[in-house]
Amino acid sequence: MVRRILVLLLVLILCFGAVGCSGEESSSDSSSTESPSETSSVAGVDTSSKESLKEMYMEALKKSEVFKQYDADDWRSHAYDYKLIALTFDDGPVFSVADDNNVTQRIVDILVENDGRGTFFFTGRSLKQNGFALPQYALDNGFEVANHSYNHASLKEADYETAVFEIVGVNDLYVENIGVAPKYFRGGGFTTGTNMWKVLGEQDMIAIASLRGGSGDHAGGSATVDGLVTRLSPEKVSDGEIVCMHSTNKTGVTPDALAVVLPRLYAEGYRFCTLSELFAFKGVDLKDVPRGEYIKKVEIGDNGMVIFN
Ligand SMILES: [Zn+2]
Numbered sequence: 001m002v003r004r005i006l007v008l009l010l011v012l013i014l015c016f017g018a019v020g021c022s023g024e025e026s027s028s029d030s031s032s033t034e035s036p037s038e039t040s041s042v043a044g045v046d047t048s049s050k051e052s053l054k055e056m057y058m059e060a061l062k063k064s065e066v067f068k069q070y071d072a073d074d075w076r077s078h079a080y081d082y083k084l085i086a087l088t089f090d091d092g093p094v095f096s097v098a099d100d101n102n103v104t105q106r107i108v109d110i111l112v113e114n115d116g117r118g119t120f121f122f123t124g125r126s127l128k129q130n131g132f133a134l135p136q137y138a139l140d141n142g143f144e145v146a147n148h149s150y151n152h153a154s155l156k157e158a159d160y161e162t163a164v165f166e167i168v169g170v171n172d173l174y175v176e177n178i179g180v181a182p183k184y185f186r187g188g189g190f191t192t193g194t195n196m197w198k199v200l201g202e203q204d205m206i207a208i209a210s211l212r213g214g215s216g217d218h219a220g221g222s223a224t225v226d227g228l229v230t231r232l233s234p235e236k237v238s239d240g241e242i243v244c245m246h247s248t249n250k251t252g253v254t255p256d257a258l259a260v261v262l263p264r265l266y267a268e269g270y271r272f273c274t275l276s277e278l279f280a281f282k283g284v285d286l287k288d289v290p291r292g293e294y295i296k297k298v299e300i301g302d303n304g305m306v307i308f309n
Contacts, residue, residue: 053302053303053304053305054300054301054302054303054304056304057283057300058080058300060283061080061282061283061300062078062080064283066280066281066283067079067080067281075115075271076273076277076281079271079273079277079281080281082269082270082271083238083239083240083268083269083270083271084239084240084270084271084272084273084277084278084281084282084298085237085239085241085242085243085265085270085271085272085273086118086119086241086242086243086272086273086274086275086277086278087111087116087118087119087243087245087258087272088118088119088120088121088146088186088208088210088242088243088244088245088275089104089107089118089119089120089121089245089246089247089254090120090121090148090186090218090244090245090246090247090248091121091122091123091126091148091152091218091219091246091247091248092104092120092122092123092126092130092134092246092247092248093120093122093126093127093130093131093133093134093135093247094126094130094219094250101250101252102134103247103248103249103250103252103254103255104120104134104137104138104247105134105137106252106255107247107254107255107258108137108138108141108143109255110255110258110259110262111143111258111262111272112141112142113262114262114263114266114272115266115271115272116262116271116272116273117141117142117143117144117272117273117274117277118143118144118272118273118274119143119144119145119146119184119274119275120135120138120143120144120145120146121146121147121148121184121186121208122135122145122146122147122148122170123148123149123150123151123152123170123188124147124149124150124151124166124169124170124173125150125151125152127170127173127174127177128173132177132178135174135178136178139178139180143274144184144274144275144276145174145178145180145182146182146183146184146185146186146208146275147167147170147171147174147182147184147185147186147205148170148185148186148187148188149166149167149170149185149186149187149188149191150165150167150169150170151166152188153166153188153191154187154189154191154193155187155191155192155193155195155196156191156192156193157193158193158195158196159195160195160198160199162195163193163195163196163198163199164199166196167185167196167199167200167205168199168203170182171203182205183205183206183275183276183286184205184206184207184208184275185200185203185205185206185207185208186207186208186209186244186294187207189213190209190213190294192294197291197292200291200292201291201292204291206286206289206291206295207291207292207293207294207295208242208275208294208295209242209244209294209295209296209309210242210243210244210296211241211242211296211297211309212231212243212244213244215228215231215243215244215245215246217245217246217249217253217254217257218246218248218249219246219248219249219250220249221246221249223249223253223254223257224253225253225256225260228245228253228254228257228261229257229260229261232257232258232261232265233261233264234264234265234268234270237265237270238297238299239270239299240278240282240297240298240299240300240307241297242275242278242295242296242297242298278298279298282298282299282300282306283300283306284306289308290308293308293309294309295308295309296308296309297309
């Protein structure tokens with residue numbers, strides 16, 4: 001299903017005065033190659049032209065305050081110039097910081113080496129068992145931590161009390177131990193259920209999935225480095241994608257693949273961001289993100305409206 005934010009576009013246009021840029025300016029700018037006669041409808045903009053609407057959105061986006069908090073030499077200060085991928089990692093934290101084969105820590109380090117960040121969806125039971133050193137390490141490096149339910153159980157038939165425990169129980173663990181309240185939830189296996197959506201609504205949390213599930217790099221999974229590299233090759237991924245991987249495969253296949261493929265993607269103009277950065281860099285306020293469904297990407301369509309899944 002395609003979800004669009006027309007309101008957002010209009011707000012951006014009103015805030016930044018993008019309406020009429022192409023038509024009005026071209027009439028006074030002799031260097032412009034655009035013909036004023038091509039923009040003939042509302043406020044001088046041809047709203048029937050999909051291309052002009054996307055360009056208009058991008059021009060408005062570039063004036064957003066969100067980019068001004070970064071130094072000029074940081075790609076985030078002009079993130080609209082790049083294709084963005086939000087890499088997300090499920091199921092941990094499993095290994096201790098002292099473990100030489102620490103998968104979570106290596107994922108953080110490799111993303112940082114490639115000037116990026118990502119988001120970890122940890123489970124309550126793993127947090128309880130293995131502690132908060134790895135989540136804190138991720139946070140200290142600009143990553144985001146999120147909620148992957150307490151027991152990784154299916155919430156399809158969960159009663160209300162169970163859904164509260166599986167969702168709020170994890171939020172409480174985060175707040176008590178590292179003072180962070182997660183904004184994002186992903187059920188095990190992208191599970192869905194009536195009471196799950198009810199509790200997520202009460203918590204004002206956003207459900208995050210991925211266009212493609214089944215990366216096979218979960219604990220005990222059969223993913224290979226080559227397979228993961230192919231899956232994340234520049235030809236396969238697209239701007240605005242949310243990618244689902246795991247931080248629990250003891251072979252280290254996940255960070256090994258990232259070490260190969262991230263530099264390739266970087267060279268092709270991709271950059272790697274947290275979920276909150278993905279929304280912000282695409283000009284989407286979190287309050288405008290649809291609730292009650294899984295978000296799989298954040299892409300600005302040719303019609304200048306945002307597509308979420
Ligand atoms: Zn999972």
